[in-house]
Amino acid sequence: MMSLTKTHKSLRYLGLGLLALLILGPFILGFWTSLMPTADIAKGILISSHLSLANYVDAVQQTAILRYLVNSLVISTLTMLAQVLFCSLGAYTFVFLKFKGRDFLFYVILATMMLPFEAEVIPNFATVRFLNLLNHYAVMVIPFLTSAFGIFMLRQAFRQIPGELKEAADIEGLNHWQFYWRVALPYARISIFTLAAYSFLESWNQYLWPMLTTFSDKFRPVQDGLRQLQSQETFNNWGMIQASAVIVVIPTLLVLFVGQHYFKNGLNEGATK
Amino acid sequence: MEAGHSVPKSQPTVKSFAKTAAKGFNVHVNDKYYAAAFLGPSLLILGVFVFYPMVRTLYLSLFLTNNVGRPTVFVGLKNYVSLLTSAAYRASLTATGFYVVGVVVLTLALGILLAQATVQKLAGIQWFRTIFSATMGVSVSVAAIFWLFIFSPSVGLLDQIAAFFHLPVINWLTDPGWAMVAIIVSTVWMNLGFTFLILFGALQMVPPTLYEAADIEGASKRYQFWHVTLPMISPTLFFTATVTLIGAFKSFGLIDLMTAGGPNNATNLMVYQVYKDAFLTGNYGMASAESIILALVIALFTLLQFKFLEKRVTY
DSSP states (O other): OOOOOHHHHHHHHHHHHHHHHHHHHHHHHHHHHHTSOHHHHHTTOOSOSOOOSHHHHHHHHHSOHHHHHHHHHHHHHHHHHHHHHHHHHHHHHHHHOOOTTHHHHHHHHHHHTTSOGGGGHHHHHHHHHHTTOSSSHHHHHGGGSOOHHHHHHHHHHHHTSOHHHHHHHHHHTOOHHHHIIIIIHHHTHHHHHHHHHHHHHHHHTOOHHHHHHOOSTTTOOHHHHHHHHHHSGGGGOHHHHHHHHHHHHHHHHHHHHHHHHHHHHHHHHHHHO | OOSSSOOOSSOOOHHHHHHHHHHTSOTTTTHHHHHHHHHHHHHHHHIIIIIHHHHHHHHHTTEEEOTTSOEEEEOTTHHHHHHHTOHHHHHHHHHHHHHHHHHHHHHHHHHHHHHHHHSSOOTTHHHHHHHHTGGGGOOHHHHHHHHHHHHSTTTSHHHHHHHHTTOOOOOTTTSHHHHHHHHHHHHHHHHHHHHHHHHHHHHHTSOHHHHHHHHHTTOOHHHHIIIIIHHHHHHHHHHHHHHHHHHHHTOOHHHHHHTTTOSTTTTOOHHHHHHIIIIISOOHHHHHHHHHHHHHHHHHHHHHHHHHHHHHHHO
């Protein structure tokens, strides 16, 4: 490639900088106003010199924001672990086990990927009410213990395992559980990691379902916690709302940046092969 | 395929047969017990929370229901007929269509722009890649709050900028047209992190030799983009488009937080309509019919995506 002139180079940085500003703008504004007194925000002042962490102290002391975070952490972690386990076991079945009706079952599961959860909330609400799960962690975990998408994705990953490995394991006398645990899981670790991150974020971002099924701060996850803050008397307390939003976004940003390396590899693997 | 005792996936060898024979049983005899244990939990959950509710929703959509959601009078397709002839529901479909197209087009266009901007070799480009993927870590409520402030009347950023330059003030969230723009912008922003990551991955996979050859033949950068880059990433682009599209059809959180379907039902998208009819007015039969229509639309686009996945897998 030709070497770039200095002006050319700075133009490129300028372009990149503008794009970065577009993406970061809402973060910066949210973070900045979270440090400002609400009185200043209400007056339409955006450049304030009275910056402090007071809004954060208020958010933590006056709202259940930390409780919401813990709730979401519990719900998302349980969902993630369950999906990794049940999806990988399901996927294993479709790759390494032979039994009557296997292909038919696979197509049945594939078909469920077409059915949006959003279109099924009415009977599902009746079901969890019948099972007495309303307003509990269980109501946000049990329907999502597995996912058709996860099974499909890990099936693709397990199919990459060389047949000779399975043969060798058979000769060694490994049973299916041992082969699954010692060979299949470690072999597909990038896909497993991708599914873990995906299912965690998916659960963390749930909005409609917890909104319908949880009614107390004790179990309410963050998305609906923020909705609660935003719709209650705190509505005009912009400083505190922004502080709450920042408190909520920091953990996921950290997870994203730490996990990005793995995530990117996993996604590329899925999207380009 | 033979039932119960079919041959192993890989070519059987004399050795493996000998081993099996020595053990005195066929290794696949146990498979169905393992299958029951391994697949059982998933089947149970999918059955109870995905299959049954679909059938039940279809069933309910053919009935009038009482206020606790029990079917009362069988009305056949009447719910569907009254929906499709109702101006309000058709407006909801139109709004959804407008929103989905806006979100998909803008998400893809900006996603390609961001990805294209970061494939170049520049010092510190890694930082921009990290920044561009950042909105992937933003949940729907956080995005709604950040953008609510930007769009909020008088104190919000946009109104302040307008006031500073003495421009006419726009009622972002209370004007029907602008409210739609506001939720599209917010959704696109939220989508960009994921879209960027996927498209960036695809761009990196384009063999550099293609560009070198194009350079030698004197093709302009613009020509290269349209005739090398786009065709090479088109499978990924298609994948991203369907994922974005399906996501847009399911949008609920941003709408609920930013506009609650308003003003004047201008942002009353399909899922929000289901929610209102089922959980606010208790019209479960109608809401079920709306759910089925939503499911049909999404199933159609998911099928398209499968077709593409299939192609890629055999490739």
